[in-house]
Amino acid sequence: MVATTDDVLHIKEAFPFLSANEVGKMIKAKNSSEGQKKPRINMMTRGPSRKQVIILIVKLNTELIVNSANIYIANINKCLKNMKSNVITDFIHVTNKGVVITMNKPANTFDLSTIEKYIKNISNINLDSIDSPYLPKSKSYLKIVGLPHKMENGLITPDFVKSVIKESHLFEDIMLVSKPRIIKALSKSDMTVVWIDIWDFQSNSATKNIINCQFNIGQYIATIHGTNMNSSIPQCKNCWK
DSSP states (O other): OOOOHHHHHHHHOTTTTTHHHHHHHHHHHHHHHHHSOOOOOOOOOOOOOTEEEEEEOOOHHHHHHHHHHHHHHHHHHHHHHHHTOOOOOEEEEEEESSSEESSOOOHHHHHHHHHHHTTTSSOOGGGGGGOOOBOOOOEEEEEEEEEEEEEETTOOHHHHHHHHHHOOOOGGGGSSSSSOHHHHHHOOOOEEEEEEEEEEETTTTTHHHHHTTTEEEEEEEEEEEOOOTTSSSOOTSOOOO
């Protein structure tokens, strides 16, 4: 960057006894600092770990468990050891909806069942307010292709797709985040793309099990594909609202 007359005058006004050489050095230093990129702060938000087990329970039960956490941790580990599990519970902490148990490694279904059985046998615990333990989940995005925009009983709708998915064995253990979204593949096409968001484990095991699988919707064969696109964002004016 070339020094301007205003730059020189401003410096001379502030430092009248500086030599021309010193003024030149100040301008050079100023221009050098302006050309440098501002430092960027790299921020990374850590989500729930796969080593955690989440139990949704009411606050009263939460306080009961956490107040004697060291005892319950020891007892849970004894139960896991007796069941020949190689998973060890490290600690318990409270969230706004329940408790999170952190393990030394990811738990499997058998471990979750053992933990659930022990928790539900704690004295004075309210069983009606305890959900089954589960591993942390995240959203996965899928799209279903191969369907016409209009079927024999009329336009294909989100509620219709949802009812079919509910009955399909492929989605037996899968929960939808929201209603499916339906768009026409092209404005002049009769084919439809169905976008669905599902709750998945952080290992994406649920998604991996159904990617590229096919199933019937009426007489048509639909195919499931993975996608990075968020189906909650309207893709075109033909989207269902």
